[in-house]
Amino acid sequence: MVKLFEKVVFRGVELNNRIVVSPMGMYxxxxxxxxxxxxxxxxxxxxxxxxxxxVEQTSVTRKGRITNGDPGLWEDGQIEGMRQIVHVIKAHGSKAAIQIxxxxxxxxxxxxxxxxxxxxDRDIEMGEERWTPTGPSDVSFSDGFQAPIPLSKEGLVGVRDAFVATARRAVLAGFDIVELHMAHGYLLQSFLSPLANFRTDEYGGSLENRMRFPLEVTKAVRAAIPSAMPLFVRISATDWIDGGWEIEDSVIFSRKLKELGVDLVDCSTGGNLRAGSTNANxxxxxxxxxxxxxxxxxxxxxxxGAVxxxxxxDFAEKILQDERxxxxxxxRQMLFNPFWALHAxxxxxxxxxxENWPEQYGWWLTKWGGALRANGESLHGADKYPEAAE
Ligand SMILES: Cc1cc2nc3c(=O)[nH]c(=O)nc-3n(C[C@H](O)[C@H](O)[C@H](O)COP(=O)(O)O)c2cc1C
Known part of the structure; x- marks a missing residue:
């Protein structure tokens, strides 16, 4: 039995296979x-x-966008475009998820x-808008980046409510699964990580305090979406920097996420820095x-989720067979070959x-495949280009 193509169920959602197109911002x-x-x-x-x-990381507020090119679900008018995307994804038998x-x-x-x-300045001349970001503390991400305005307690409530309102809009758009982005140095991860969070209130300091705001958001979102809808969380399992967030913290945090009804932890890493530090090694x-x-x-x-x-x-299958x-x-492999799952x-x-291909293609490809086989050619023969001549 090939595990990669085994169906899997999270709450009320069944996936046809275990292959996921990871969130990718298109800006x-x-x-x-x-x-x-x-x-x-x-x-x-x-x-x-x-x-x-x-669907790529989608902003819960206008000023929460990473770039001017990020999509959002901070207002109702943004639902319709997402609904169309969901429709197209589902029309082909996949399930649709959104990362907020x-x-x-x-x-x-x-x-x-x-x-x-x-x-x-050149970006601004080209029409980009610049705004002052917010964060847990007033420490910038890296050299040259703006220092954020620390969020007040009221500000935190506002962000939590924006996650809730966005998740509700994702439900209205028809998404099957919502994922909270708690990785890569963005707001929720920057609360978790001691590289970014220098608060002295109950949202900073100890691990318990640093986990408080991301867990409050998780709890509120879980309560706002249908119980049949899975909730995923992407984490940076480590900052890869001494003194930063470590895998041991991720295990503790994931236990808490599980208690709150999170269904899967999507394990990425990195994306968060201390000024002057690097994880280039x-x-x-x-x-x-x-x-x-x-x-x-x-x-x-x-x-x-492994990413x-x-x-x-073979490698994807082995990860699943070994229960990792x-x-x-x-x-990126999906950008390179969006038909990767069918080829696998x-x-x-x-x-x-x-049989698994879009029926519009399959009928023709069956005949084509037969003809290729009759000629002794392999399906992938033409994909293996000879080295360019000197
Ligand atoms: C173009 C591009 C945009 C990305 N945007 C996001 C994003 O919106 N959210 C996220 O969590 N990760 C994002 N990532 C990271 C990917 O989801 C993935 O974790 C990373 O590329 C490693 O997987 P890979 O080796 O299969 O590419 C992005 C990656 C790429 C290549």
């Missing part, structure tokens, strides 16, 4: 609204056979493909974050006649 929304680009972009992954397709986020001290920066750093080899998914799964007793440099069907994670999240099914001999 291409217009004033917080998704565009036809997003419809095509996400629809293509569903046509490609992934069990679950994530507040960028915190990493808000108001450049779109990744325009530099991924602080906004420059980190080597990103195949499956480099899988040990974190494995440890959280084993020690916190909660389902996990990061997982590319081949429950879902396989893939990002074919590789494992599960779709010899293109």
């Amino acid at each position: 291409s929304a217009e004033n917080g609204y998704v565009t036809p680009f997003h419809l095509v972009h996400y629809g293509k992954f569903a046509m490609g056979g992934a069990g679950l397709v994530f 986020n507040h960028g915190g001290r990493k808000s108001s920066q450049q779109r990744a493909f325009r530099g991924n750093g602080p906004l420059t 980190l080597t990103r080899g195949p499956g480099y974050q899988v040990p974190f998914a494995e440890r959280v799964r084993r020690e916190a007793g909660i389902a996990t 990061g440099m997982i590319r081949t069907p 994670a429950d879902l396989i999240f893939m990002a 099914a074919e590789y494992f001999g599960l779709t010899a006649n293109f």
